[in-house]
Amino acid sequence: MNDLFLLAALLPGPQHGYALKKQVGLITGHRAMHNNLVYPLLRRFVENAWVSKRQSAGQRGQTREIYALTSKGKQELVRRLADFPPNEVASENAFRIRVGLFGVLDAETRNRILASRDLFLASRQEHLARISATVDAPPWGNEVVRFYRKQIREERGWIASLARRVKRETKPERDS
Numbered sequence: 001m002n003d004l005f006l007l008a009a010l011l012p013g014p015q016h017g018y019a020l021k022k023q024v025g026l027i028t029g030h031r032a033m034h035n036n037l038v039y040p041l042l043r044r045f046v047e048n049a050w051v052s053k054r055q056s057a058g059q060r061g062q063t064r065e066i067y068a069l070t071s072k073g074k075q076e077l078v079r080r081l082a083d084f085p086p087n088e089v090a091s092e093n094a095f096r097i098r099v100g101l102f103g104v105l106d107a108e109t110r111n112r113i114l115a116s117r118d119l120f121l122a123s124r125q126e127h128l129a130r131i132s133a134t135v136d137a138p139p140w141g142n143e144v145v146r147f148y149r150k151q152i153r154e155e156r157g158w159i160a161s162l163a164r165r166v167k168r169e170t171k172p173e174r175d176s
Helices: 002-009 017-028 035-047 071-082 092-100 107-134 139-170
Strands: 051-057 063-069
Touching (some): 002 017, 002 071, 017 035, 035 051, 063 071, 071 107, 107 139
Antiparallel strands (some): 051 063
16 A cells, blocks of 8 residues: 555655655655655665656755656556455555545546445445344444444445546537
8 A cells, every 4th residue: 555655646746755755644644654665665666667766956955866757657556556456445545545546547447446345335234234133232332333334324325426426527528
């Protein structure tokens, strides 16, 4: 996931490493991505030609490395986003990063991602319904199951609205 966040942070344009680690930290809900994650990933991206690197003078006389996403890097990001294996379908974060980057994905891929997540949630919803119907859980346990069921209903509603939006955006315009 960190590699997706880092590649995606370069979509708007070139940035230096410090700005990238701060931006990814904000996106993920942390102060900043740790140097031990950022710089090895950036090194790998440069080695794979997904990211280019150049030096630039900083404001205080230091030298900064500026990183930019290459066309090969954008293709790799799109490929990784489009690949949505079962373990990532089950992950809220993996799903949400893909939705957040729907702008770089085609309608077919968007629909496939939405359908995969919805199918997973439907299965989970059925499982929780069986638990509610058959397990005599303590009151607080029932509270948790109710919360999860509500959360799933809301996310499935959101997915349905996203699917309608994808459909509207890809609908061919009629001739007047």
